[in-house]
Amino acid sequence: MRWRGNRQSGNIEDRRGMRTPSARGFGGGGGMLNLLPMVFKLFGFKGGLVAVLAIGAYSLFSGNLDSLLGGGMQGLSPEQGQQSQQIEQSAEEKALVRFVSVVLADTEETWHQLFREKGSRYKEPKLVLFRGAVKSACGLGQAAMGPFYCPADQKVYIDLSFYSDLKDRFKAPGDFAQAYVIAHEVGHHVQTLLGVSKKVQAAKKGLDEVKANQLSVRQELQADCLAGIWAHHADHSRQLLEAGDVEEGLTAASAIGDDRLQKQSQGYVSPDSFTHGSSKQRVKWFKIGMQSGQLKDCDTFSAKSL
Structure with a gap:
């Protein structure tokens, strides 16, 4: 990518120098070892760190992380729940x-343009850098979950070690x-602004797990x-992409x-427990967006075939 020298975003929130206390119920020194069984039971994965990373594949945008992790930090603001350390x-x-800052800035360029074309205004998200664990408005996030988006505070969270x-x-x-x-x-932030996330959460109420x-x-x-x-727009408008x-x-x-993550983690594939789509589906829809560059072609909810 031709990113060097490009504008950096002013929406980076650096919390890498902040230490987040362990959540209640983690058993003190147990930490992630105590978290794994809960995560595997909840999401149906049975093996290894790869399975934990699959939870978000990169987003835990629905639900509250505190409810998943035992509620150990409820009532604390992100700043109250963390202690500053030197980076x-x-x-x-x-x-x-x-x-990361340049890429975020470039997404801002794209979505400001597309929202203006729709006659609306794009609200830029914050991107929070953290190490190990972080307190979000959705609860406590752990690095092993991978990057995630929280709609409650409209922030993207990422531990750079994920890369x-x-x-x-x-x-x-x-x-x-x-x-x-x-x-x-x-x-996912765009989905929040467009009201998609709220509609999906409402539609899920009363449905069985598979649906x-x-x-x-x-x-x-x-x-x-x-x-x-x-x-698409990074390439066509700003020529960021290289061979x-x-x-x-x-x-x-x-x-x-x-499918790939489940095969790696548990040795078999369970389509009914898919939450993000198969490798083939993810590639397909990324390519659709990249070839089209238009919102109307990303209506996965109306698509008869994914």
């Missing part, structure tokens, strides 16, 4: 922070693969399509498909 970062991490997992565990290296992750979470999961899949695939829309970038994005979309 130590490598040159590589500093460059990654600049990259090492994307490269090493998911075999999806490259700066455009990293940009795809941010664009997907910003896609609720099917709605989640359609919402996640739409976020993939919206990420593709950003990529091989599209392939990086498609590899990342494929790498975090429910």
Whole structure:
């Protein structure tokens, strides 16, 4: 990607120097080891850290994280729930922070333009950098869950160490693969602004788990399509993309498909428990958004076939 030297966003909120107390019920030193059984039971995954990362595949935008993690930090604001520490970062991490800021700024360019064309105004989200754990308006978030978006505070949360997992565990290296992750979470923010997220949550009430999961899949695939829309405009309007970038994005979309993650974590695939879509579906909708660049072509909820 041709990102160096481009405008950086003013919406980065750096909490990497803040320590978040352990949530009640984690058993003190148990930490993530105590979290894993709860997460696996709730989401139907039975194996390994890869399964935990699959929960969000990169978004826990629906529901409250405190309810998942035992409610240990209810009543605390993000600032009250964290203690400041001095930030130590490598040159590589500093460059990654600049990259994330540039990508966020470029998504702002795209969505301001598209919202203006619709006669409305785009409200920019904040992107929170954290390490290990973070208090959001949706509750306590853990790095092992992967990046996520919280509609209650309209912020994207990311621990930059996730990008090492994307490269090493998911075999999806490259700066455009990293940009795809941010664009997907910003896609959830767009869904919030358009009222899609609220409608999905209302529609889920009273549904059984399988049907609720099917709605989640359609919402996640739409976020993939919206990420593709950003990529379309980043390329056509600002020429950010270089040779091989599209392939990086498609590899990342494929790498975090429910079928692939379930096969890796539990050895078999359970389509009824999909919440984000298969690798094939995620690639398909990312490509639709990237080729079209138009919101109307990202209507996954009306699509007869995903």
